[in-house]
Amino acid sequence: MVRSIFMTVILIFGTLTVIKPDEPLAFSGQTIERGAFGDDVIELQARLQYLGFYKGKIDGIFGYGTYWALRNFQDKYALDIDGIAGTMTKNKLAGVSQFDKKWVHDQINKGARFTYYGGIPLAQQTSAGAGSSEATDIQLPAKYSERDLQLLANAVYGEARGEPYEGQVAVAAVILNRLESPDFPNTISGIIFQPGAFTAVADGQIWLTPNERAKQAVLDAMNGWDPSENALYYFNPKTATSKWIWSRQQIKQIGEHIFCY
Amino acid sequence: MKSAIYLLSIAVLALGLYSYEVRKQNTHLEQNIQAQYTNSLTNASEKLSLLQESVSQSLLFQDERALDNELDNIWRTSNEFRSTISDLPLSREVSNEWLRYVGNIGEEAKLAADNGDYESWHDRMPVVNQNLQALADEWAVATANFFQNDASLTEWASVADNEHEESPFKTVAANLKSYGETDFPLTASESDWIKKNELQNLNAKEITKEQAIDKLEVLIPGIKNATYTVTKSKDEAPYPFYHIQFVKGSRIGYADITQKGGYILSFLAERPVEEKTGVTQQEVRDQINQFLDRAGYKDLQLVEMRENHEVWHMAYARVFGEDKALVYPDGVQIKVSKDSGELLGLNAMEYIQKEDIKEDQKLVPIDWETFFRPGTFVEEEQIIYTENEAFQLRKCYQVIARFDNDLNETFRVVVDGENHDVIKVEYMQ
Numbered sequence A: 001m002v003r004s005i006f007m008t009v010i011l012i013f014g015t016l017t018v019i020k021p022d023e024p025l026a027f028s029g030q031t032i033e034r035g036a037f038g039d040d041v042i043e044l045q046a047r048l049q050y051l052g053f054y055k056g057k058i059d060g061i062f063g064y065g066t067y068w069a070l071r072n073f074q075d076k077y078a079l080d081i082d083g084i085a086g087t088m089t090k091n092k093l094a095g096v097s098q099f100d101k102k103w104v105h106d107q108i109n110k111g112a113r114f115t116y117y118g119g120i121p122l123a124q125q126t127s128a129g130a131g132s133s134e135a136t137d138i139q140l141p142a143k144y145s146e147r148d149l150q151l152l153a154n155a156v157y158g159e160a161r162g163e164p165y166e167g168q169v170a171v172a173a174v175i176l177n178r179l180e181s182p183d184f185p186n187t188i189s190g191i192i193f194q195p196g197a198f199t200a201v202a203d204g205q206i207w208l209t210p211n212e213r214a215k216q217a218v219l220d221a222m223n224g225w226d227p228s229e230n231a232l233y234y235f236n237p238k239t240a241t242s243k244w245i246w247s248r249q250q251i252k253q254i255g256e257h258i259f260c261y
Numbered sequence B: 001m002k003s004a005i006y007l008l009s010i011a012v013l014a015l016g017l018y019s020y021e022v023r024k025q026n027t028h029l030e031q032n033i034q035a036q037y038t039n040s041l042t043n044a045s046e047k048l049s050l051l052q053e054s055v056s057q058s059l060l061f062q063d064e065r066a067l068d069n070e071l072d073n074i075w076r077t078s079n080e081f082r083s084t085i086s087d088l089p090l091s092r093e094v095s096n097e098w099l100r101y102v103g104n105i106g107e108e109a110k111l112a113a114d115n116g117d118y119e120s121w122h123d124r125m126p127v128v129n130q131n132l133q134a135l136a137d138e139w140a141v142a143t144a145n146f147f148q149n150d151a152s153l154t155e156w157a158s159v160a161d162n163e164h165e166e167s168p169f170k171t172v173a174a175n176l177k178s179y180g181e182t183d184f185p186l187t188a189s190e191s192d193w194i195k196k197n198e199l200q201n202l203n204a205k206e207i208t209k210e211q212a213i214d215k216l217e218v219l220i221p222g223i224k225n226a227t228y229t230v231t232k233s234k235d236e237a238p239y240p241f242y243h244i245q246f247v248k249g250s251r252i253g254y255a256d257i258t259q260k261g262g263y264i265l266s267f268l269a270e271r272p273v274e275e276k277t278g279v280t281q282q283e284v285r286d287q288i289n290q291f292l293d294r295a296g297y298k299d300l301q302l303v304e305m306r307e308n309h310e311v312w313h314m315a316y317a318r319v320f321g322e323d324k325a326l327v328y329p330d331g332v333q334i335k336v337s338k339d340s341g342e343l344l345g346l347n348a349m350e351y352i353q354k355e356d357i358k359e360d361q362k363l364v365p366i367d368w369e370t371f372f373r374p375g376t377f378v379e380e381e382q383i384i385y386t387e388n389e390a391f392q393l394r395k396c397y398q399v400i401a402r403f404d405n406d407l408n409e410t411f412r413v414v415v416d417g418e419n420h421d422v423i424k425v426e427y428m429q
Helices: A002-018 A039-050 A064-076 A087-096 A101-110 A146-160 A165-180 A188-192 A212-222 B002-058 B064-085 B092-115 B118-148 B153-160 B170-183 B188-198 B209-219 B281-295
Strands: A233-235 A250-254 A257-260 B227-232 B241-248 B251-258 B264-270 B300-307 B311-320 B325-337 B343-347 B376-387 B393-403 B410-416 B422-428
Touching (some): A039 A064, A039 A101, A064 A087, A064 B410, A165 A188, A165 A250, A165 A257, A165 B264, A250 B241, B002 B064, B002 B092, B002 B118, B002 B153, B064 B092, B064 B118, B092 B170, B118 B153, B118 B170, B209 B241, B209 B251, B209 B264, B281 B300, B281 B311, B281 B325, B300 B325, B376 B410, B393 B422
Parallel strands (some): B325 B376
Antiparallel strands (some): A233 A257, A250 A257, B227 B241, B251 B264, B264 B343, B300 B311, B393 B410, B410 B422
């Protein structure tokens, strides 16, 4: 009798250890919602694509395309339709779809164009792409493009790589302030390559490969930070030769640069 | 000895040949660049003549179609002229004044065509037409020598970039500045916008730099007892502020705080951040809501949240009035680390000087089914305040519209609540 009770307890405990109803069978423990980015989103997009709900790019960015696809999935499987992948939704997704993590991540790392529909051999769903792009894993405000980020990062690195982080954000902010000003061209490229506008263009340092810090500085400026306090110009007082630049209204100094209107 | 002389002669000859080749290449490059500059200069001169002719011709017509055609020409030509001028190595002053003056003409033409305000155009443009004619003549005189230049790019560029008395563009620059001020004085809404940006209207009590540091430490306890370097803004800065730089452990950063009232303009900290996520999206939201509440930003609503490798960037807008409209120009931006949820950045520059909102703006209902093509669904609707092209703060509808197709392409569309002008369309990723 004691032995059978003991066996029953062991069996129940074992079953509960193997099946944890509150834990999803895949994904990390995070709830995934719009704005998120990373491996969980890649899995979410791949599983939604496997089931035919998601037709967009598997890029790990939880944008509107993923959001509507997830809502449609929740609608079909009688889940709460909120566009948020919580435990219930993730469990259901994991239960009705498959996910080959290694294959999907390999395709992303190779920069391949690929889909991940169920019932189609994986080899038929991929084709060589243009190579991986580091910039694609950054989420930017809607009005900016990855090209803008790249150009700005080149300019910031070429102009201010020796400056404190604040000074690098300020240089990016000056370029973005010019975009709003009627005195300057109305594209980021036009502003950066305006003859004589930036020393880094004249001496070729703009073509150096920017580091991660310069990209982060640009990202902060694009998201609204402006340590220059609305400046349109900056100059190094030790090297500036233009009399005109000294006539501008000065705001503050960061590192070697004076920022002005 | 003979061999040495022989080898030396070969080396000198090789060096001479190499130097000749380099010089030839440089000359070739210089000639190419000069040709491009001269081409841009010619284009700019032609566009300027065309613009002046179009402005002149626009004064000829009362017929709306004929006038609209000229206004369209003026807007297009002004943009082309701006683009060409910005390709030339002119001094900063000359370039800026041209871009502003001609940009103003183009904007006026666009506004007149959009609003059908032809009378105002006809009232203002005769003077602009005369001034533009004078500027075109002065430009022709100033640039005449550039077409006779003897292929020396250095000389070409140095004359173009000359800031001094002997600059051929001296008269053009002076007249552009003077005509710009008289022909296109700042409108009330533009000067409002600039004032807001310059925060000159703050009337609060001045604080000391010690009080500024206290304020910062209360708001951001993570940097308490850091090492601070405080400098004041330059004397000419339009609004005085303390520039506080701090170092604490691996944290380095800054905060700008207004001297009047001690408002935080912006704060940014840099420290190594682990890519591993330590807090959930919901936890980040909750923590920041608590921070905003504690900091006195009690009327904000989250409008966007974007995750990147190391941080979350969050954008908030002020909520105003009975219809809980979002005031986008009164925004606050937040940066939070993903590993611990620590506040790494705050930008409240726009929030400090709140917009003066005219509440009596009408909100005329829109039938979205007829506004959008079939197959487009309006998923969300919100009332917002945002600036139109004339910098006027307008009460608008903001809708999230979705194409019913495989990709579920999504757009944020902002429509003026009263006249139903489309103010903005953004493709949402």
